[in-house]
Amino acid sequence: MSVPPCRFSIAESDAPIELLPRDLSAWQQGNCGVDYVHRLDSGLEGPELVIQALTHGNEICGANALLWLLENNIYPLKGAVTLIFANVEAYKTFDPQRPFASRCLDEDMNRVWLPSRLTCPDTHEAHRAVALLPFVENADSLLDLHSTTFAVAPMLIYPQNSGNRLFADRLSFPFPHLLYDLGSYHTGILVSEHERHTDGGVSLVAECGQHFARSASQQALAITLRFIALHGMLDESVELPDWGYQPDDSAGHYRIDQVLHAQSDKFRFAEPVRGFEQYRKGELIATDDQELIAAPFDNCALIMPARVPVMGEEVATLAERL
Known part of the structure; x- marks a missing residue:
């Protein structure tokens, strides 16, 4: 079976690297x-x-x-x-x-x-x-x-x-x-x-x-x-740490609807995205060569967008906020 290679961007991280891998x-x-x-x-x-x-x-x-x-x-x-x-x-x-x-x-x-x-x-x-x-x-x-x-x-x-x-x-x-x-x-x-x-x-x-x-x-x-x-399997002497983050307005339940794939090397999001942007039905999310990709429903959230879109690869998940 032919398997596509593991693809990635060689660019530097957009976020600070605060941790390095430990020796395992x-x-x-x-x-x-x-x-x-x-x-x-x-x-x-x-x-x-x-x-x-x-x-x-x-x-x-x-x-x-x-x-x-x-x-x-x-x-x-x-x-x-x-x-x-x-x-x-x-x-x-x-x-x-x-x-x-x-x-x-x-x-x-x-x-x-x-x-x-x-x-x-x-x-x-x-x-x-x-x-x-x-x-x-x-x-x-x-x-x-x-x-x-x-x-x-x-x-x-x-x-x-x-x-x-x-x-x-x-x-x-x-x-x-x-x-x-x-x-x-x-x-x-x-x-x-x-x-x-x-x-x-x-x-x-x-x-x-x-x-x-x-x-x-x-x-x-x-x-x-x-x-x-x-699961009732942790000794009560083990302290549960605080969450690493504070909740924000993205909290809630979402139903995953579909995964978008780039059909060309010209796939572009309509605006800079990071994740959890919300769109009204019909609002433009991205363009893919000549194709316009619009939100298929209201309360449409963009989940885990690709940092660098690659033709044929997944570029984002669309989910409905419930």
């Missing part, structure tokens, strides 16, 4: 037979949780949250928590002069979670996903830690069902919640793969802030500890 070599040998995978087992019956970081190699905050758990010997009160550092080989390539380039080696690892890709893996990311798949399939609940290109509000993203919605609301997460129907959003994303295997568990993505911001690491740890605590 001490944690390479896990206790599960797979590099960089650590299972924290209480020895008691209970839920199986998986928390994954570094699905994208330049999203440092998740790795920092998992390191905090390991270095502080945080074990669950029941069940087990498996910590996965996913795309470590991409993470190792981080260069502060080209900070977006370490996102992946061959392709986006959050698009490979499909039977057709994992049956015959042909890239670094697909091979790594095959090694991690048993942990995903065995997890009752899964949290995938990410960060964003622009310094926008943190957000939760999850398949739309009553279990995910109730759990996310119980987290008291005071930032945007993005809901989607399986099959209507990106194909091959980790939480959708987990959702297909779980029976009543939770499948969440946490976007924790801007890639290289110190506050994103605090946000990642805050959501990670709350995720464990809400």
